[in-house]
Amino acid sequence: MPGTPLSSFAMPHEVAAAIEPVDPAAQIALLERRLARAEAARAAAEHLLEQKSRILAAANTELTARQDKLSTSLERRTRQLLDAQRVAGFGTMLWDIKHQQLELSPQVQVMIGLEPGSAVKTYRSLVRGLLREDRRRLLDWMHGELLARLERDHCIKYDGQPCQGSPGPCEEALREYRIEVRCPAEKGGEGVRSLRIMAQFQVDSQCRPAMIFVTVQDITRQVRADNEAAALRARELQRLADLERLNKELLLAREQADLANDAKSRFLAMMSHDIRTPLNGVIGMLSLFDESTLTAGQRRTLALVRSSGDQLRVLLNDIIDLARAEAGKLALTPGPTNLVDVLTDGADFWRHLADDKSLSLDIVLAPDTPTWVEADSVRLRQLIDNMLSNAIKYTSEGGVLLKTRVLPSGWLRTEVIDTGIGIPAHRRTELFSEFSQLNLLGSEPGGAGLGLAICQRIIEVMGGRLGVDDAARGSCFWFEIPVVRIPVPKRVANPVVRSLRGADGRVPRVLVAEDLATNRIVVEGCLRKLRCEVHVVEDGQQALDAVGSGEAYDLVLMDMAMPVMDGPEATRRIRALPGELAQLPIIALTAFTRPEELEPMMAAGANDSVAKPIVIDDLYRAISRVLGIPVEDDVAH
Template identity: 40%
Template sequence: MVTVCSDITDLKRDAAALAEARDAADAANRAKSRFLANMSHEIRTPLNGVIGVAQALTRTELSSQQREMLELVQSSSRTLQTLLSDILDLARVESGRLELKEEPFDLARAVDEAALLYAAAARDKGLQFLVEVAPEARVWTQGDPVRLKQVLTNLVSNAVKFTASGFVSLTVDATPAEKPQTLRFVVQDTGIGFDAQAQDRLFNRFEQADGDITRHYGGSGLGLAICRELAAMMGGDLGCESEPGAGAAFILTLPLKPAQAPAAPSPALAATAPSDEGAEAAPRRLRILAADDHPTNRRVVELILDSAAFDLASVENGAQALEAYRAQPFDLVLMDMQMPVMDGLTAVREIRLHEAVMGLPRVPVVMLTANALPEHLDKALAAGADRHMAKPFSVEDLLAMVADLTAQTPQAAEAAA
């Protein structure tokens, strides 16, 4: 008989240490995600006040000096909003909650819309700004146009920012005859460029080519990392070529998924629509209920909706919103999510219950909130909300949403009056 004994004490100890390290890493990752979500919420609330008040000011009479100062405020606000969006996208990517849409869109139009956002900035710097879409790339394709434009605008904005003279170009071509079919986007500039060592870390998070770039040009170092993540999620790749002082070229390749253009609306229907509208009575004033615990955010909504077309009632929490809703009918409800006494989700559920018990028509409810993560959208829709609009929002977006949701609002409020 032969007996063999092995001392596995070290193996057990190592396994326990690895399990402990794994649990600690998971806990740290969850804590980081919660921190990013909380910071997103806390920053969005005051930023919404800055952007909202600035946009409201643009609708008033201003001197040339006041308008110049206001443009500086808006420019700084847009920079902060971009940084906040980058951080939020990073949290979504790390949590696996960033989802892409699949819909047909006009590729050439999407490219033009992305590039033209920075055409004025390029002209102001005296740069040639070129956008060229090859004939074979002027097609309808299947994908997520919003995320594609996010990648392209990031690349173009970087090219304009890091180029003092020369040109910035965006070219698009396709290889429809080859398999697999591929789209190739190239953003090229004559800017400062970078060396091979910097290129290796350029797509890492919170990294730029060197510290001097961060101090001189600003930025978080998140944009390119998120762009590469998005390119991979869309089934493609993002790379670059550059030399110091000789400019750079960023190359995005994506699969080409041909799609059919949507059918144009019937001319006959379009011609008869105005006559039907002309037969209707003049529009009445719309009743809107807005609930938000932050006084600045309430004032922003009041400034935006300060119009003869609206009767606005503002309250500080969900309990007051529910009380106001039960007391009189409204055409639209704008509800914050995080509020004292009663939060917005509970208030929406109570509003839907009140409608069901009293046999009232369903009134559109919008969660107008700084809670902007995908799970917040899911919770809002599950509670009974119709839309979710994240702060900070623009005047145009809010007014367009109000017009859209109240276009077919039940006439209960008019009948009750």
């Protein structure tokens, strides 16, 4: 600045130095030194520059090499990726949202029918490559899903809270959007290519959508496979539905067949029952024939009729049993059963048939065979009868053995072993079918082939087993059933065990006066069952004569209405007899039940009365009362 002294621009030591006197030589030396230092610095700098240039050149070479290598690697990897995309049938797209740029992999272009390398600027270009019917759907999807997503300036977490740029990818960023669309497989062709488009947002550091990364997968094969599988499944479902319908029809048919079968069984059972009743009459009537009045020819005819009748009756009984079994009504009536009696009675019953064929019929009961069991004696006997009759029927020589033993399980095993023709193993299952006849003898010896089928049903109800094995000669039919041993019953439900005995142990001697033969037989039968001695007369006069004859009677059973002399008159006359005879107990037998109707007998001196029809227990009690014999109250009847 003009006018301003120099000292105001410089430091004091500079001012001092400036005003000191200058030594030129020193100044020159100083300048030379400075120049030398500058020269040295320049040389060093040049050296450094040279070195740096060399380093840079080397680095540049290295970088170039690396770049080349990376480029090569990148190219190779890109090629591999594209190859992989081509082979795998998928491509990729990257949509830069900020710059609105769309980048497609060549495979995507191929998929949607564009030439590789075609310029595609917007997604709408892509949409045009699809089937017409899928274009709208894709656009709706893009607008509804993707573009709506873009309208939000930041993503929303699923919990509804704004994402504040979390360090990792947020859930929204990871969300994948997908849709399946179709495009023509080739231009102008009819084939269709199915594509699966999966889009995922890529977010910036603020978690704002920056790009959409899209993979496009060719799922034509999968869709075709799925379609084929669906078609197959549909066919299978159709087949299942058909089968189900068929099954229903079969069930319905089965139901109808069962109903028809039931109806048949009921009809058969009803008819058999209705036929059996008059048949029993016919057979019964046959038994009334007095064979002594018949000629030999008539007797043979009668025997034939009887035999046929018996066969028919057996068949009807079997049919009724079978129908009952088929209807599930084959029930057991268990009760105290003397097993030994059932077995021996069964054998005894068939012995005459065995004798007729000169066959032995033996019975061997193991020592541990229980005597008393809880069982259905009738069905048990039916089993025994069936097996024994079959064994005898199919045995022409030798014999039949009925044997029993108790198995370790406690079950009873009963065997009927014959020396007959035997049964081939392969035909044994037929044995237990209804109406099964093996025709092993060339011709069947009778029967309808129902017996063993019924036995099978009975055994099933009993919870046992039935079978046939080989025997040393012939066959061994057997059954095994659970049995419940019971103690010997105190009194058996059978009136035959009852007996009337006085205090002296003597059985009563009873006079019966009854004019009707029927009633005489009934009363006499009842009395004999009660172990009484019986003398029967036909009217009051004969009764009076018998009492007066000196026979010692303990009791008189007197009918009221009789020819010659009726009951009241005979009673009066007995009461008029001398001595103890007048005290003879008299029981009135009468169909009259009203007291006034009984009055004549009671007035004449009868001690008690029994109403007709005679019931054995009533008779037993009346006699016990009159003779003062204790009544066994708990006797079953």
